[in-house]
Amino acid sequence: xxxxxxxxxxxxxxxxxxxxxxxxxxxxxxxxxxxxxxxxxxxxxxxxxxxxxxxxxxxxxxxxxxxxxxxxxxxxxxxxxxxxxxxxxxxxxxxxxxxxxxxxxxxxxxxxxxxxxx
Amino acid sequence: xxxxxxxxxxxxxxxxxxxxxxxxxxxxxxxxxxxxxxxxxxxxxxxxxxxxxxxxxxxxxxxxxxxxxxxxxxxxxxxxxxxxxxxxxxxxxxxxxxxxxxxxxxxxxxxxxx
Numbered sequence: 395x396x397x398x399x400x401x402x403x404x405x406x407x408x409x410x411x412x413x414x415x416x417x418x419x420x421x422x423x424x425x426x427x428x429x430x431x432x433x434x435x436x437x438x439x440x441x442x443x444x445x446x447x448x449x450x451x452x453x454x455x456x457x458x459x460x461x462x463x464x465x466x467x468x469x470x471x472x473x474x475x476x477x478x479x480x481x482x483x484x485x486x487x488x489x490x491x492x493x494x495x496x497x498x499x500x501x502x503x504x505x506x507x508x509x510x511x512x
Numbered sequence: 513x514x515x516x517x518x519x520x521x522x523x524x525x526x527x528x529x530x531x532x533x534x535x536x537x538x539x540x541x542x543x544x545x546x547x548x549x550x551x552x553x554x555x556x557x558x559x560x561x562x563x564x565x566x567x568x569x570x571x572x573x574x575x576x577x578x579x580x581x582x583x584x585x586x587x588x589x590x591x592x593x594x595x596x597x598x599x600x601x602x603x604x605x606x607x608x609x610x611x612x613x614x615x616x617x618x619x620x621x622x623x624x625x626x
Contacts (some may be wrong), residue, residue, distance in 0.1 A: 403552070439602065439617035485554055497562050498543050498606050499570065500615060502554035 396421045396488050400503035407476045408511050414461075415471045415506050417486030425491035428462070428469045429500070433483040442484070445469065447491075473508075481510040513538050516618035518603050524624045525593045533588040533621050535603030543606040544586040545570075545615070546578065548599040555602060561586055593625045 397420045407413035419428070430442040445453045445462050452460050457477075461470045473480055486503040490496035519534045535544065542563050547555040557570030561580040575597060577589045586605075590597060603618040 398554075400554075437600065437620040439604075441614055492610070497560060497568075498613070498615065499545065499557055499560060500547075500555070500604075502547075502556070504552055504554045 396423070396426075396490070396501050398486050398488050398501050398503040400486055400506050402506045403504070404507045404509070406509040406511060407473070409476055409478060411476055412472060412474045413476055413508065415473075415484050415486075415508065417469045417471070417503055419467050419469065419486070419488050419503075421467070421488065423490055427489045427491070428460075429487040429489065430458070430460070430471045431485045431487060431502075432480075433485065433505075434479075434481070439485075443471065476510050478510050478512060481508055483507050515539065516603055516605055516616050518601075518618040518621050520621060521619065522622050524626065525590075526626050527594060529593050530589070530591050531593065531623075532590075533601055533603075533623075535586045535588070535605075535618060536584055537586075537603075537605040537616070538584060539605065539607065539616065540583070541605035541607050541616075542583075543608070544580065545604045545606075546576075546586065546588045547602045547604065548572065549602060549620070550599050558588065558601075593623075595625045597623065598625045599623060 426447045428445045432440045443455045457474045483505045488501045516537045545560040546558040549555045559578040564583040567578045579587045601621045604615045606615045607613045
């Protein structure tokens with residue numbers, strides 16, 4: 395079974411600065427997908443960014459980028475030019491590649507609460 | 513499109529009572545999931561369904577039952593609620609197995625069992 399670990403229960407950043415959230419995972423699979431979800435106080439789960447394991451290039455979505463280190467099984471999220479609206483709980487998640495019995499199930503980390511100071 | 517909706521949004525139960533949480537999606541998605549979210553543990557999969565009339569156990573299925581009689585609805589039942597089932601419950605749906613198919617989440621149901 396796969397496991398996802400977020401070792402930072404809480405992080406804080408000043409507005410306009412950069413912050414990096416850490417995530418490590420354990421798997422014996424070679425093909426899989428990794429995600430970062432944002433959960434603001436409204437509780438709505440919002441997909442921030444996605445990385446396919448077979449792609450060496452790190453994914454980028456505007457101010458959000460990842461550092462994907464497949465050999466180290468590490469998947470960190472970097473938020474640049476932090477904004478007050480970035481304050482939320484962030485979850486790292488793992489999904490097996492299609493096929494087999496995975497059926498798109500997500501395995502989540504414990505979450506990191508991000509506070510943004512004005 | 514309303515996306516994924518959950519009913520109710522909040523509920524308080526006494527130990528031993530039963531209830532059903534309803535998840536509905538209007539995107540014609542094949543796959544549906546029920547997760548629970550607890551502090552310090554992230555979201556954990558309870559049950560899931562890969563199509564109308566099918567259900568399967570996830571990571572933490574004990575104490576829950578599910579049904580998917582219609583493609584658009586996925587029901588989560590608690591037959592005899594326990595305080596350990598106090599949690600926030602999320603439903604999600606997904607179109608199919610394509611790698612690009614995103615999982616869409618409902619707004620969650622906060623359940624308290626006294």
